[in-house]
Amino acid sequence: MKIGIIGLGLMGGSLGKTLKKIGGHEVFGYDNQETVMLKADMLGAINAPLDETTAKDIDMLIVSLYPSSFLSSIERFLPLLKDGAVITDFCGIKRKTMAEMKELSKKYPNLIFVGGHPMAGREFSGIDRSVSGLFEKASMILTNVNADIFTLEKIKAFYLTLGFSEVVITTPEYHDRAIAFTSQLCHIVSNAFIKNEIASEHFGYSAGSYKDLTRVARLNPKMWSELMIENGDNLSKELDEFIENLQKYSVALKNGDRVELEKLLSEGNERKLLIDTKNKK
Amino acid sequence: MKIGIIGLGLMGGSLGKTLKKIGGHEVFGYDNQETVMLKADMLGAINAPLDETTAKDIDMLIVSLYPSSFLSSIERFLPLLKDGAVITDFCGIKRKTMAEMKELSKKYPNLIFVGGHPMAGREFSGIDRSVSGLFEKASMILTNVNADIFTLEKIKAFYLTLGFSEVVITTPEYHDRAIAFTSQLCHIVSNAFIKNEIASEHFGYSAGSYKDLTRVARLNPKMWSELMIENGDNLSKELDEFIENLQKYSVALKNGDRVELEKLLSEGNERKLLIDTKNKK
Numbered sequence: 012m013k014i015g016i017i018g019l020g021l022m023g024g025s026l027g028k029t030l031k032k033i034g035g036h037e038v039f040g041y042d043n044q045e046t047v048m049l050k051a052d053m054l055g056a057i058n059a060p061l062d063e064t065t066a067k068d069i070d071m072l073i074v075s076l077y078p079s080s081f082l083s084s085i086e087r088f089l090p091l092l093k094d095g096a097v098i099t100d101f102c103g104i105k106r107k108t109m110a111e112m113k114e115l116s117k118k119y120p121n122l123i124f125v126g127g128h129p130m131a132g133r134e135f136s137g138i139d140r141s142v143s144g145l146f147e148k149a150s151m152i153l154t155n156v157n158a159d160i161f162t163l164e165k166i167k168a169f170y171l172t173l174g175f176s177e178v179v180i181t182t183p184e185y186h187d188r189a190i191a192f193t194s195q196l197c198h199i200v201s202n203a204f205i206k207n208e209i210a211s212e213h214f215g216y217s218a219g220s221y222k223d224l225t226r227v228a229r230l231n232p233k234m235w236s237e238l239m240i241e242n243g244d245n246l247s248k249e250l251d252e253f254i255e256n257l258q259k260y261s262v263a264l265k266n267g268d269r270v271e272l273e274k275l276l277s278e279g280n281e282r283k284l285l286i287d288t289k290n291k292k
Numbered sequence: 293m294k295i296g297i298i299g300l301g302l303m304g305g306s307l308g309k310t311l312k313k314i315g316g317h318e319v320f321g322y323d324n325q326e327t328v329m330l331k332a333d334m335l336g337a338i339n340a341p342l343d344e345t346t347a348k349d350i351d352m353l354i355v356s357l358y359p360s361s362f363l364s365s366i367e368r369f370l371p372l373l374k375d376g377a378v379i380t381d382f383c384g385i386k387r388k389t390m391a392e393m394k395e396l397s398k399k400y401p402n403l404i405f406v407g408g409h410p411m412a413g414r415e416f417s418g419i420d421r422s423v424s425g426l427f428e429k430a431s432m433i434l435t436n437v438n439a440d441i442f443t444l445e446k447i448k449a450f451y452l453t454l455g456f457s458e459v460v461i462t463t464p465e466y467h468d469r470a471i472a473f474t475s476q477l478c479h480i481v482s483n484a485f486i487k488n489e490i491a492s493e494h495f496g497y498s499a500g501s502y503k504d505l506t507r508v509a510r511l512n513p514k515m516w517s518e519l520m521i522e523n524g525d526n527l528s529k530e531l532d533e534f535i536e537n538l539q540k541y542s543v544a545l546k547n548g549d550r551v552e553l554e555k556l557l558s559e560g561n562e563r564k565l566l567i568d569t570k571n572k573k
Contacts, residue, residue, distance in 0.1 A: 130499045150497030179496040192490045197501035200481060202560030203537040205567065207530055209473045213570055215460040216431030218411045220478035223504040228564035236554035239545065247545040249488055250538065256484040257535055264520065264528040273517035279483030283509035286486065289494055 012169075015061045015069040016040045017084050019051045021133060022101050023075035024141030027056030029173050032143040039065045042138075043084075050138050066091040071169075073127075075101040077237050081108050085115075094121040097158070097166060101127055103190065103238045105154045105183035116157045124156035125166055128186065129175070130194070136231040147174040154183045191245035198235060199250060201228040293450075296342045296350040297321045298365050300332045302414060303382050304356035305422025308337030310454050313424040320346045323419075324365075331419050347372040352450075354408075356382040358518050362389050366396075375402040378439070378447060382408055384519045385471065386435045386464035397438045405437035406447055409467065410456070411475070417512040428455040435464045472526035479516060480531060482509040 014030055016023045019042040030036045040057035042048050051057045059065060066072075066088045076084055081100050089098075098115075100108045105126050112124040131149035133140055151170045155163060167178040181189075204210075205228040239246055263272040295311055297304045300323040311317045321338035323329050332338045340346060347353075347369045357365055362381050370379075379396075381389045386407050393405040412430035414421055432451045436444060448459040462470075485491075486509040520527055544553040 130497055132500075150499075152497060177497065189490065189493070189495050192488055193495060193497075193502040194499045196485075196488075197499070197505045198557075199538070199541050200485065200505060201501070202557055202564075203541060204477075204481065204534060205560055205564045206537045207473055207477075207533050209470065209530065210563070210567060211570075212470070214470050214474060215462075216411055216433060216458060216474075217571070218431075218475045218478070219413075220482070220508045221474040223507055224478045224481060225564060226504055227501045228560050229568075230557060230561055232554045232557035232561055235557055236550050240548055240550045240553060243545045243548055247542055249490065250542050250545065252488050253485060254535055254538055254542065256487045257480070257531065257538075260480050260484060261528055261531050261535065264524045264531065267521055267524055269517050269521045272521060273513045276479075276483055276511060276513035276516055279486055279509050280511055280513055282491070283483075283486045283506060286491060287510075289492075290498070 012070040013037045013039065013068050015066060015072040015088070016057070017061065017072070017074045017088075018042060018076035018080075018101075019047050019056060019138050020075065021136045021138070021141050022129065022145075023073070024051060024054070024056045024138035025131075025143065025145035026073060026075065026101075026173075027051060028054070028141055028143035029146060031055055031058070033172055039069065047138055054138065054141070056138065056141065061088070063091060067093060069093070069096055071097045071099070073099050073101060077234055078102045078104060078107045078241055079237060082111050089115065089119055089122065092119075092122055095123065097123045097125060097162070099125050099127040099166075101129060103128055103194070103234075104242045105152075105186045107241055109154055109156060109183040112156045120157075123158045123162055125158050125163070126154035126156065126183065127170075128152040128154075128190070135229075136234070144174065148176045149174070151175040151178045152186055153178060153180045154186055155180060187242050188245050191242055192249045195235075195239055195242060195246050196249045196253060198227050198230055199239070199246075200253070201225055202230065204228065293351040294318045294320065294349050296347060296353040296369070297338070298342065298353070298355045298369075299323060299357035299361075299382075300328050300337060300419050301356065302417045302419070302422050303410065303412075303426075304354070305332060305335070305337045305419035306412075306424065306426035307354060307356065307382075307454075308332060309335070309422055309424035310427060312336055312339075314453060320350065328419055335419065335422070337419065337422065342369070344372060348374060350374070350377055352378045352380070354380050354382060358515055359383045359385060359388045359522055360518060363392050370396065370400055370403065373400075373403055376404065378404045378406060378443070380406050380408040380447075382410060384409055384475070384515075385523045386433075386467045388522055390435055390437060390464040393437045401438075404439045404443055406439050406444070407435035407437065407464065408451075409433040409435075409471070416510075417515070425455065429457045430455070432456040432459045433467055434459060434461045435467055436461060468523050469526045472523055473530045476516075476520055476523060476527050477530045477534065479508050479511055480520070480527075481534070482506055483511065485509065
């Protein structure tokens with residue numbers, strides 16, 4: 012296929028490298044920073060620039076930018092695309108871009124719009140950190156706008172060739188609600204955890220639990236703040252629920268109430284067991 | 293060496309198996325549950341039972357029990373031990389057992405008391421889950437009572453042979469303050485996180501950040517509640533500081549204040565970078 016990528020950061024760059032590695036595709040890329048374009052070329056993430064000429068033959072256009080840049084970045088290319096071309100965004104929240112895609116699908120009924128969220132990432136950002144194996148064993152989430160079931164199956168199959176272990180189709184609303192918990196809240200927790208005063212001391216040791224918990228404290232603040240504010244309704248609900256639960260442990264500790272603390276820990280323990288069992292099925 | 297182990301659970305069992313695997317030691321074990329004694333024998337975690345006869349030749353006695361059982365479990369063996377025998381507990385908090393060891397060292401001045409906390413573990417407990425590689429690349433923390441520097445060096449060297457990557461010597465007070473954050477708080481966070489209502493839904497996907505964050509939600513509630521209540525002063529301080537920091541994110545989200553949220557995320561991001569750099573040195 013001929014694939015266009017707009018935005019050649021960690022995600023877009025990794026996508027280009029992955030496509031080039033699995034072969035059988037031609038990759039055309041665009042980034043508004045000239046140095047990134049040069050790097051994408053040097054690192055072999057693209058075959059050629061995506062421009063007014065190359066856009067005409069594109070089968071699939073993937074936009075890997077912040078939600079706020081999605082619309083403005085594709086407007087120039089949409090009138091050039093051939094009938095049946097598929098447009099997908101890679102934004103980490105889906106309600107905003109799906110609403111925009113819905114509007115676009117009315118204006119360009121011959122184009123196919125399907126939202127996407129590759130649940131892969133690294134603690135780093137930028138094309139320098141992009142890698143061809145980024146999607147290995149990750150989940151790809153699709154939110155459909157106007158694709159028929161056969162096209163959707165083709166798109167699913169395409170993403171599986173990139174290394175994703177599963178492709179899940181859901182609604183933008185459910186996606187944003189779930190992601191507020193499974194991804195965004197994790198990042199806030201990790202980012203806030205590292206702020207405890209004692210964290211800056213060098214212990215000469217750290218447990219595995221600490222390493223796991225603080226891994227995603229490192230993040231791209233510009234991108235995440237946009238995604239989180241855009242999903243603020245869901246995220247603040249999840250965050251407040253979490254704080255409320257934490258406060259119960261705090262009360263038990265202050266009361267020296269071992270029975271209550273053991274009960275709280277048991278509840279979490281059993282819940283984790285149950286959820287893991289359910290997810291294995 | 294001849295090594296006695298009291299308490300043959302996950303830790304004690306893993307210690308026995310590790311000692312047997314590296315060789316050169318004779319392992320004598322004691323557990324107050326007969327089925328555990330039988331399993332320890334069958335699984336090859338011990339050479340023979342630790343009893344009134346075998347205790348006499350022990351060079352090192354390691355107690356791998358809850359803090360509340362430490363004192364009562366060793367009293368019967370202490371009068372039997374030979375001069376210079378080393379007694380170490382494996383409790384996850386150190387102030388309580390160190391105070392007890394200090395008293396014992398007055399009563400038994402010819403015995404050597406050194407507290408220990410192997411910073412290794414699994415989400416499971418019991419001898420069935422014990423493994424010989426449990427201490428691989430983990431940190432061992434020692435809190436000294438009455439060992440001279442040469443003996444302490446010998447003990448350090450011994451633990452390095454078990455697979456530990458480092459042995460750190462510190463005070464019980466500092467250990468408990470640090471561990472409240474690096475280990476206990478992580479477990480509470482993970483255990484509380486999984487309680488959000490939405491966690492019980494099966495998404496068909498989950499991000500790496502979610503997997504990392506919920507790993508230690510599964511824990512031994514009986515053991516952890518004892519360790520946490522015993523360290524309640526330090527732990528509740530750390531927990532409250534964390535909750536306070538989380539609340540700042542909640543406020544920014546509710547106000548839709550992207551500038552503030554980006555600032556909060558940047559602070560966490562930079563702090564994580566700084567700490568990682570410091571810890572690498």
